[in-house]
Amino acid sequence: MPLAKCLLHSWATLSMVVTLAMPPADGVAQELPSPDGVLGITLGQLAAGDCQMVDLTHALNDKSPFWPGEDYQPFQLRTIATLEKNGVSSKAFAMPEHFGTHLDAPCHFEQGQPTVDEIAATDLFAPGIVIDISMQSEMDADYRLSVADLTAWEQAHGPIPRRSIVILNTGWGRHWTNSVRYRNQDALGKMHFPGFSAEAARWLVKERSIRGVGIDTLSIDYGPSQDFIVHHIINGAGRYGLENIANLDKLPARNFFLLLAPIKISGGTGGPTRLFAVQPKNK
Numbered sequence: 164m165p166l167a168k169c170l171l172h173s174w175a176t177l178s179m180v181v182t183l184a185m186p187p188a189d190g191v192a193q194e195l196p197s198p199d200g201v202l203g204i205t206l207g208q209l210a211a212g213d214c215q216m217v218d219l220t221h222a223l224n225d226k227s228p229f230w231p232g233e234d235y236q237p238f239q240l241r242t243i244a245t246l247e248k249n250g251v252s253s254k255a256f257a258m259p260e261h262f263g264t265h266l267d268a269p270c271h272f273e274q275g276q277p278t279v280d281e282i283a284a285t286d287l288f289a290p291g292i293v294i295d296i297s298m299q300s301e302m303d304a305d306y307r308l309s310v311a312d313l314t315a316w317e318q319a320h321g322p323i324p325r326r327s328i329v330i331l332n333t334g335w336g337r338h339w340t341n342s343v344r345y346r347n348q349d350a351l352g353k354m355h356f357p358g359f360s361a362e363a364a365r366w367l368v369k370e371r372s373i374r375g376v377g378i379d380t381l382s383i384d385y386g387p388s389q390d391f392i393v394h395h396i397i398n399g400a401g402r403y404g405l406e407n408i409a410n411l412d413k414l415p416a417r418n419f420f421l422l423l424a425p426i427k428i429s430g431g432t433g434g435p436t437r438l439f440a441v442q443p444k445n446k
């Protein structure tokens with residue numbers, strides 16, 4: 164089970180990060196490094212389930228929306244063994260790499276950048292922040308996050324932590340179970356949903372050294388994009404993207420960590436990803 168393996172791998176990474184960052188002082192519980200000096204979660208709390216974990220992953224099925232491109236297929240699942248006939252229940256699935264909640268590896272849009280299996284495990288655990296542009300997106304389906312939105316967010320919530328993952332909550336996640344609405348194609352087939360602007364993507368890479376970006380739509384570029392400039396900027400800087408993220412309305416603006424477990428396909432340009440947010444309980 165590759166996903167399970169990836170997850171275990173990421174948990175091992177989590178333990179390593181904690182151990183390296185906070186060596187035990189006097190036998191007391193070790194704390195996760197805080198992205199901003201506020202958040203502290205002990206390993207004991209994590210092991211005891213005494214923290215809040217939000218699953219940011221959509222479940223996959225044959226109704227899941229997908230990119231309307233050539234050779235993109237719906238999710239396929241078939242039974243290859245049953246308890247009645249074979250004494251074991253087992254299935255096989257097929258899907259494009261860029262399907263459901265997934266990661267875009269840096270090689271997705273740029274030459275010479277890491278494939279999904281080459282992304283360092285230590286880059287799959289990071290502080291996260293959420294920027295809510297659901298109001299703007301409600302007014303304008305083609306809305307793009309601006310640098311002014313970023314500076315306004317910082318004024319309200321403080322600086323974006325270095326090496327964090329910046330996620331846009333556009334409100335689009337609520338359309339997930341309706342493919343037609345989620346794609347929002349016009350009469351010419353052009354899609355309409357919000358995304359990052361090129362300026363905002365450049366600013367995040369240059370000014371805040373982010374690890375990656377994420378969104379609750381089909382693409383980090385807005386729907387009508389033809390040049391996929393945001394993908395080029397993010398991937399060209401060796402950073403990754405996360406698309407079709409679920410449950411963003413359950414996250415605060417900051418003070419949580421993200422745990423990513425992308426499927427480890429040799430030479431993959433990305434892949435389905437189990438994505439969790441970890442935060443203190445009752446915060």
Ligand SMILES: [Zn+2]
Pocket residue numbers: 261262265266267406433
């Ligand atoms: Zn993708």
